[in-house]
Amino acid sequence: METLSGKKVSMNTKEMESSDVVEPRDEECVEDRMDYLIKIVTQFHDHLKERASHYLGYPANQDCNDYVALSSLLKFHINNVGDPLKESVNGVHSKRFEIGVLDWFARLWNIEKDAYWGYVTNGGTEGNLHGLLLGRELLPTGILYSSKESHYSIPKIARMYRMDFETIASLESGEMDCIDLKSKLIINKDRPAIINVNIGTTFKGAVDNLDLVLQTLEDCGFSHDQFYIHCDAAIYGIIAPLLDQGHTYTFKKPIGSVSISGHKFLGSPIPCGIQMTRKSYRHVLSNNIEYIHTIDNTISGSRDGHAPIFLWYGLNMKGCKGLQKDVENCIKNARYLRDRLKHAGISTMLNEMSIIVVFERPLDHEIVHKWQLQCLGNMAHIVVMPHVAREILDNFLDDLLPKRNTWYQDGKVLPHCLAEDIGISNCACSIHGK
Amino acid sequence: METLSGKKVSMNTKEMESSDVVEPRDEECVEDRMDYLIKIVTQFHDHLKERASHYLGYPANQDCNDYVALSSLLKFHINNVGDPLKESVNGVHSKRFEIGVLDWFARLWNIEKDAYWGYVTNGGTEGNLHGLLLGRELLPTGILYSSKESHYSIPKIARMYRMDFETIASLESGEMDCIDLKSKLIINKDRPAIINVNIGTTFKGAVDNLDLVLQTLEDCGFSHDQFYIHCDAAIYGIIAPLLDQGHTYTFKKPIGSVSISGHKFLGSPIPCGIQMTRKSYRHVLSNNIEYIHTIDNTISGSRDGHAPIFLWYGLNMKGCKGLQKDVENCIKNARYLRDRLKHAGISTMLNEMSIIVVFERPLDHEIVHKWQLQCLGNMAHIVVMPHVAREILDNFLDDLLPKRNTWYQDGKVLPHCLAEDIGISNCACSIHGK
Numbered sequence: 004m005e006t007l008s009g010k011k012v013s014m015n016t017k018e019m020e021s022s023d024v025v026e027p028r029d030e031e032c033v034e035d036r037m038d039y040l041i042k043i044v045t046q047f048h049d050h051l052k053e054r055a056s057h058y059l060g061y062p063a064n065q066d067c068n069d070y071v072a073l074s075s076l077l078k079f080h081i082n083n084v085g086d087p088l089k090e091s092v093n094g095v096h097s098k099r100f101e102i103g104v105l106d107w108f109a110r111l112w113n114i115e116k117d118a119y120w121g122y123v124t125n126g127g128t129e130g131n132l133h134g135l136l137l138g139r140e141l142l143p144t145g146i147l148y149s150s151k152e153s154h155y156s157i158p159k160i161a162r163m164y165r166m167d168f169e170t171i172a173s174l175e176s177g178e179m180d181c182i183d184l185k186s187k188l189i190i191n192k193d194r195p196a197i198i199n200v201n202i203g204t205t206f207k208g209a210v211d212n213l214d215l216v217l218q219t220l221e222d223c224g225f226s227h228d229q230f231y232i233h234c235d236a237a238i239y240g241i242i243a244p245l246l247d248q249g250h251t252y253t254f255k256k257p258i259g260s261v262s263i264s265g266h267k268f269l270g271s272p273i274p275c276g277i278q279m280t281r282k283s284y285r286h287v288l289s290n291n292i293e294y295i296h297t298i299d300n301t302i303s304g305s306r307d308g309h310a311p312i313f314l315w316y317g318l319n320m321k322g323c324k325g326l327q328k329d330v331e332n333c334i335k336n337a338r339y340l341r342d343r344l345k346h347a348g349i350s351t352m353l354n355e356m357s358i359i360v361v362f363e364r365p366l367d368h369e370i371v372h373k374w375q376l377q378c379l380g381n382m383a384h385i386v387v388m389p390h391v392a393r394e395i396l397d398n399f400l401d402d403l404l405p406k407r408n409t410w411y412q413d414g415k416v417l418p419h420c421l422a423e424d425i426g427i428s429n430c431a432c433s434i435h436g437k
Numbered sequence: 438m439e440t441l442s443g444k445k446v447s448m449n450t451k452e453m454e455s456s457d458v459v460e461p462r463d464e465e466c467v468e469d470r471m472d473y474l475i476k477i478v479t480q481f482h483d484h485l486k487e488r489a490s491h492y493l494g495y496p497a498n499q500d501c502n503d504y505v506a507l508s509s510l511l512k513f514h515i516n517n518v519g520d521p522l523k524e525s526v527n528g529v530h531s532k533r534f535e536i537g538v539l540d541w542f543a544r545l546w547n548i549e550k551d552a553y554w555g556y557v558t559n560g561g562t563e564g565n566l567h568g569l570l571l572g573r574e575l576l577p578t579g580i581l582y583s584s585k586e587s588h589y590s591i592p593k594i595a596r597m598y599r600m601d602f603e604t605i606a607s608l609e610s611g612e613m614d615c616i617d618l619k620s621k622l623i624i625n626k627d628r629p630a631i632i633n634v635n636i637g638t639t640f641k642g643a644v645d646n647l648d649l650v651l652q653t654l655e656d657c658g659f660s661h662d663q664f665y666i667h668c669d670a671a672i673y674g675i676i677a678p679l680l681d682q683g684h685t686y687t688f689k690k691p692i693g694s695v696s697i698s699g700h701k702f703l704g705s706p707i708p709c710g711i712q713m714t715r716k717s718y719r720h721v722l723s724n725n726i727e728y729i730h731t732i733d734n735t736i737s738g739s740r741d742g743h744a745p746i747f748l749w750y751g752l753n754m755k756g757c758k759g760l761q762k763d764v765e766n767c768i769k770n771a772r773y774l775r776d777r778l779k780h781a782g783i784s785t786m787l788n789e790m791s792i793i794v795v796f797e798r799p800l801d802h803e804i805v806h807k808w809q810l811q812c813l814g815n816m817a818h819i820v821v822m823p824h825v826a827r828e829i830l831d832n833f834l835d836d837l838l839p840k841r842n843t844w845y846q847d848g849k850v851l852p853h854c855l856a857e858d859i860g861i862s863n864c865a866c867s868i869h870g871k
Contacts (some may be wrong), residue, residue, distance in 0.1 A: 022536065023540065026757055037506065051513045061516070076481075076485070078502050081485065082497060100481075103457045126737060164598070266516075305559075320471070
C-alpha cells in the first residue's frame with residue numbers, strides 16, 4: 004500500500020488560496036493547520052455578517068443567531084433516512100424532533116395527527132418534487148397546470164417527470180387567472196388535472212385563490228377523483244394559515260399535499276422544508292427497502308437530521324404567538340417601505356397581506372448588488388423577512404433615493420413604465436403617475 | 438389583526454413532551470424557555486453520543502468532532518442556490534468553498550478544471566437524480582441498466598423519470614454480471630444505453646468493473662454517442678480513485694457523471710455529496726432563471742452552503758495523505774474483523790480492498806439494534822468507517838461471540854447456509870464449513 008503516497012494527481016502544486024483545498028505539508032502539525040483554516044473561516048464569517056445585514060431580495064430569514072446554541076450537535080452525522088414515522092435500526096437520527104415539527108404543521112394546516120404523512124425536506128423544491136410525483140402516480144395521465152408566476156422548479160419538474168404541462172396566465176397581482184385555467188381545463192376535459200397552487204409566488208408574493216380553483220374544477224365537471232392539488236406554499240405556508248385562521252388554507256379542502264420552506268419565514272441555517280400529504284397517499288411511493296430497515300417514500304433517501312432540530316427549536320422559541328407577531332411586523336414594515344417608495348414617486352406594488360414589495364428596478368447595479376435585490380425585467384423586489392428591521396429599510400432608502408435623483412435628473416432617461424407588470428394604479432411613470 | 442391571537446388551532450393543549458412543539462406560556466421569559474430547550478438538546482446529545490459509539494452498520498463517518506469549530510457560521514442561512522460556477526446577487530453563499538471542494542474532486546477523478554461542471558448536493562441520491570437525468574435528456578429513448586445490487590434510488594429514479602429499466606444480475610461479490618448485461622444490450626440494440634455503474638454497492642461494497650462494462654458496450658456495437666455512463670460512487674468515490682491511483686476511475690474514460698457522498702467516507706454532520714459531470718453537458722438541464730440571477734441546472738434549487746464548508750474543512754485537514762491513511766486503516770480493520778469472524782466459524786465475506794464486512798445475520802435483534810447492523814435476508818454487514826476503531830470491533834465481538842454460542846449450543850437451531858449469498862468458500866454452515 005506504500006505506493007499510495009506516490010499518487011500522480013498532485014494536490015499541492017497550486018499556491019495556497021483561501022478557498023482551495025491544499026495538501027498539508029509533511030512537517031505541518033494539526034494545530035497549525037486548524038488555526039490557519041479557522042482564520043479563513045473567521046474572515047468569511049465577517050464577510051457573511053456584512054452580506055446578511057444587507058439581505059433584502061431573498062426570501063430567507065437571516066435571524067439565525069439563536070441556532071448557535073445547538074452547535075454541539077455538529078459532532079454527529081445525524082441522518083433521518085427513510086420514513087420519519089417508522090423506527091429504524093439506525094440510531095443516530097432526530098425523528099422524534101421531526102415528528103414534533105410535523106405535528107405542529109399538521110395542526111397549522113388542519114389535518115389530524117393520524118391522517119397526515121409528511122417529512123422534513125431539503126427545501127421547497129423537494130416538497131414540490133414529492134407532491135407532484137404523488138399527483139402523477141395517482142393520476143398517471145394527468146396534465147400539470149400551474150401559473151406562469153410559479154417557481155421555476157414547477158416546469159423543471161414537469162420536464163423531469165415527463166408530464167404534459169399547461170402554463171396558466173396570471174393576473175396583475177401575480178395570482179393564477181382562473182378564467183384561463185377554465186379554458187384550458189375545458190379543452191383537456193378527458194384527462195385528469197394536477198394543479199400546482201401557489202401560496203405566495205416567488206416574485207410578487209401572490210396567493211392563488213384556492214377556493215376559486217376548486218370552483219373552476221367543479222364548473223368544468225371535474226370530480227374529486229379527477230384532480231390532484233399540490234400547494235407550493237414555500238414562502239407563505241406559515242404566514243397564510245396564521246393570517247386566515249385556517250379557513251382557506253387547510254386540509255379540510257380537497258388538496259393532496261403542501262410544501263413549505265423552513266428557512267424562509269421561520270428561519271434555519273440550512274435550507275429545509277416540510278412536505279405534508281394525506282396518510283392515505285403514503286403507500287403510493289413506498290418501496291420497502293429491507294436493508295435500511297424502513298420504508299422509503301421520500302425523494303432524497305439520506306436526510307439531514309439537524310434541520311428538524313433547528314425547526315423544532317425555532318418553533319418552540321416563538322410559538323404561534325411569536326410567529327403571528329413576526330407576521331404583523333413584517334406586514335407593517337412592508338407597508339412602510341411601500342409608502343416611502345410611493346411617496347418618492349417610485350412605481351411600487353404590495354399585495355394585500357403580503358411581505359414582498361415590488362418596485363422599479365434601480366438603474367445602478369451597485370445598489371442591486373449591495374442590497375442583493377432580485378430583479379425581473381424592469382422590476383425589483385424586497386422580501387420583508389423578520390430580520391429586515393425598519394432601520395435596515397431606512398438605510399436602504401437613504402442609499403437609493405439620492406442616487407435615484409441623479410439617474411433621472413437631466414430628463415434624458417425616464418423611469419420605465421411598469422403598468423403592464425404591476426398595474427396602472429401602481430405605476431408612477433411619466434404617463435401613469437398622475 | 439387582533440383576532441390573530443384567537444386562532445382556533447390550539448398549540449398548547451397537549452402536555453409538554455420533549456420532542457413536541459409547545460406554545461410558550463404568556464408569563465414565560467425567553468431565557469427560561471431557552472434553558473428548557475437546551476436541557477432537552479443536551480439529553481439528546483448524550484443519547485446520540487451513545488448511539489454514535491455503536492454505529493457499525495451504516496456508511497457514514499461519525500468522526501465529526503472537528504466540525505464544531507465551524508459552529509459560528511450557524512448564525513447565517515447560507516444558500517448556494519443555482520450554479521456554483523456563476524456569481525449571484527445573493528451574497529450569503531459559500532460558493533468559493535464549494536469550488537475549492539469541486540476542484541479537489543476534479544483532480545481526484547482526473548478531469549481538468551475547465552472541463553468539469555458539478556455541484557455539492559444534498560447526498561448521493563441527488564447526484565443520481567442529476568446524472569441519470571443528464572443521461573435521459575442526452576439519450577431520450579435510452580434504457581436504464583443497473584445491477585440488482587444497486588442503491589434503491591436507482592429503480593426509484595427510473596420510475597420518477599418514466600424510463601425503461603433493465604435490472605442486471607450480479608455476481609457473488611455483488612458486482613454487475615457483464616454476461617447478463619451483454620445479453621440484455623443485444624436484445625435492445627436499437628435503443629441507446631444509460632448505464633448506472635456502482636463504485637461500491639450498498640450492501641457488499643462491490644465495485645462494478647467499469648472496463649468490462651465499456652468492453653461489453655463495444656462488443657455489442659454501441660458507439661460512444663449511443664451510451665451514457667453514470668457512476669454511483671456514493672461510498673467508494675473517494676476510496677477507489679485513491680486506491681487505484683486514477684487508472685480505472687477517471688474521466689479519461691467515457692463516463693458522463695459521478696455521484697459521491699460527502700458524509701460517508703470523508704464525514705460531515707449533514708448529508709451531502711458531490712455531483713460531477715462534463716462541462717459540455719452543462720447546457721442540457723440549464724434554465725436561465727432571471728430572478729435568481731443565475732442559471733439553475735441543479736436538482737434542488739436552494740442548496741445548503743454549510744455543507745461545502747464542512748467538506749472544505751475536512752479535506753484541508755486530512756489532505757490526500759490523511760485520507761489514504763484512513764483508507765489503509767479501514768481496510769486493515771475490515772480484514773481484522775473478517776478474520777476474527779471466520780476464526781469463530783461464522784460465514785463472512787469481504788471483497789478485495791473493501792471496507793464492508795458481510796456476515797451471518799445475528800439471531801438476536803438486541804445485538805442488531807445495539808450495534809445498528811443493517812441486515813438483508815440472512816446477511817448482516819458492518820461498514821468499517823474511519824470512526825470504527827479496532828477497540829469498537831473488539832467490543833462488538835465480545836458482545837456477539839458469547840451470545841452466538843448460546844443460540845446454536847443445543848444443536849436444534851443451525852446457522853443459515855449463506856452459500857448463495859456470499860459463495861461456498863465464504864460459507865461456514867454445517868454443509869460448507871469444511
